[in-house]
Amino acid sequence: MTMTHALNPVLRVAPAAPAEAAAHFRASLAFHADVSDVAAALDAEENPGFVVLDSRSTESWDQGHIPGAVHLPTALIPEQAGQLLDKSVPVVTYCWGPGCNGATRAALALAELGYQVKEMLGGFEYWAREGFPYETWQGRELRAADPLTAPVGAENCGC
DSSP: OOHHHHHOTTTSSOOOOHHHHHHHHHHHHHHEEEHHHHHHHHHHOSSOSSEEEEOSOHHHHHHOBOTTOEEOOGGGHHHHHHHHOOTTSOEEEEOSOTTOOHHHHHHHHHHHTTOOEEEEETHHHHHHHTTOOEEETTEEEOOOOOTTTSOTTSSSOOO
16 A cells, blocks of 8 residues: 555545445445435335335424325334334335434334334435425425435436
8 A cells, every 4th residue: 555545544444345345335225215216116106115204203293294104203113113014014214314313213113123124314304405395284395406415407316
């Protein structure tokens, strides 16, 4: 390794071998779903094969939530999940956004109860920022897509 690489914080620890990297990223996709992919699946099919779960408080839910989502705050999952969710249907959890690990805690609680679960990266913040419709207690709302999170004038980001 050259002296430049030794000082470079990106390469100070060498990248994983390709097979290790492939296993890691495949595992990551087994645990996470992208906001755009969730929106596309919900938009394209009457039954996408999963249910979306909002794990935030009632006050947060009232501010805005994904249309069709199930509202179940994380603290209530152990006692109420069995009444609201079918264990044969995968669950995609979300909370506020990338700065909140509420969706992770909800996903853990559901997995410990025997549910198949993924966490939606970006949470409600990125759902709204990417210009997808959401509901409040006042009805359906839509914001213009933030050009820093979604392509301008394109149907999808192509990733």
